[in-house]
Each structure stands twice: as C-alpha cells, then as structure tokens.
Amino acid sequence: MSLIEKIFGRTEPSPPVRSVGSAAVARERLQIILAHERGDNNEAAPDYLPALQAELMQVISKYIRISQEDIKVQFERQNKFEVLEVNIILPEK
C-alpha cells in the first residue's frame, strides 16, 4: 500500500449493493417462515386432537356407518376465542 493510499484510502469501486448480498435472502426467508410459523400457532393446537377424533369415530360408528375421513376436528384461535370445530359428514342414504 503506497503512502498516498494510506492517507486517502484506497480508491475502491463503490461498495457492493446490499440487496445482492445473501443477507437479503436470509431476511426474506425468515420473514416467510416466521409468518407461517406464527400463523400456524403450533402451540394453540392441543395434542389431544387425534385421540378426540378417534374416540368420536368410535362413538358415531355405533350408530352410523362413517369413515375416518368423514370426521374433521380442527382447532383455531381467533383473537380471544378458541374454537373447536367438529365436522361430521353423514353418508347419503
């Protein structure tokens, strides 16, 4: 490095544009995955849902012939409400 360079700094081309760096990719990936994970609210869905679904299936099967796919059990959190939605599709006669 010459003395001139030492004093005035190297004349380098302008610094690389930020958006071409991998940090921008990292930011975008994080925003997408976290929006997904926060939206999912993994913790909100209680882990008894599959058992609940299986037991409902047993009870209903005593009276009506239905299949596993005809029972949908879903849990949702909307603001301050927790909604347990049970949807049973009865077979056509």
Place this chain on the structure above:
Amino acid sequence: MARIIVITSGKGGVGKTTTSASFAAGLALRGHKTVVIDFDVGLRNLDLIMGCERRVVYDIINVINNESSLNQSLIKDKHCDNLYILPASQTRDKDALTLEGVERVINELAKDFEYIVCDSPAGIEKGALTALYFADEAIVVTNPEVASVRDSDRILGLLASKSRRAIENLEPIREHLLVTRYAPERVEKGEMLSVNDVKEILRIPFIGVVPESQAVLQASNSGTPVIHVNGADASDAYKDVVARFLGEDRPHRFLDVQKVGLLKRLFGG
C-alpha cells in the same frame, strides 16, 4: 423486590453464558447485589466462564433436595464483591430441577439479592422452560443468522405463553433483544443480517449489540467474564447494555464499521 432476569435464546452457542457472566458482573460492578444461576443441569459451563469451577462443592440440585444450604452452595465471585454464582449440577438427573424447588430457591435468594440472573440452557425443554418461568425480564440473545433468529422467535412465543407471568395473567415479561457476534463489515457487504433486520423481524425492544470479538475467547480461556477486560470492544458493549438495562440512555455503538483515523493509517493500527 428482587428482579429476575432470564438470559435465553433457544439456539445453543449464541452467547447466553458469556452474556450471563458479563451481564451479572456488570450489575455487580454498578453496586447491585447480584446472583447468577446456571440452569444447564448436566452441561454446566457458567462456572468455567466465571473462573470458579474448582470451587464448586454444592449446586442448585443439592439445595432443592435439602442436601446443602443455600449459603453452602453459593460461590462468591473473585472479581466482584456483590456477585455470587449458583452452579448447576453436572451429574444429577435433569428432572431434579423442579418448578417448586426452583421457586423455593428463588424466593430465598430474593430476600438477599437485588438481581437474580438465570442462565438458560439451549433448547425449549424443561431446563429452558424452568429458567424462564419466574422471569420478570428476558434478554433474548440472538446472532444475526437465520437459525438463531428463528429460534429466538420461538422463545418469544414461550415467554408469552409458558412463563409464570403469562399463566397468571400478570404484566408480561419485559423483553430485550441483544444481538451478539455482530460484524458490521460483513453487514456492510450484505453478507450478514443487520441489527435493523433482526429488530424488524423479532419486534421487541433492542438493548444493544455485542461485536464479534477476539476478547470473548481470550476471556473464557482464562475464566474471566469479558466485561472485566478493560479496553476490549465486547467489554464496552456489555457495560453499555448494563447501563441501558438500569435505565440510562446510552447511544448505540459498534453498529458501523470503524473508520480508521489518519494517524492510524499512517503509522499502522
């Protein structure tokens, strides 16, 4: 009333124990009687970072099981008068760390200490949940890197749902974002997430940045919290963090690439 602060992150290796040691030492340097508890049962390391590993006789599990008194288990720090360390057990079963037991220990400590700093283990299992359960404040240690940011986000979810304050519907835990291992020159090149990126994603109040620093490894080699290494950038950064935590308004440093002065350029750094 003692304040209980958890140092947490989700991800391992981001600087929780380094931060716990220097933050607790910083509070003590400012004249506050402080105790720092290692919650990492089975993988204790705070004692090594604080340089008191050879003085551990009893640990927190002994206190919980009534095998030793609290005073027998507390280790007085060799650098600060106001600082004590409560080590984790290296050999006992993790399940011995019960919420009831920890509550009893914390209540007893609260009679004597102004600040109780809880060094959380990595992960989101029982140890980490126990460390954060009683917290009034949380310092979320995050590296400017995708895995660390995601895990911090997860921990924020747990602070808001699994802590005592959340469960008992009290005022929420005060959260502070601490970005560690920060390299402004890499941020400038677009190779590393900036502090603003991390702040924007995690959306909690920002308490400061600790630059990537050679002093951290040197300090841990010798068992001295890095805050005691006067003149080191990481030491200044932690002193700022402690001051801000105590309510002082300090301008943020270490965010930009240090401009080399004319004299330094001429005569070398």
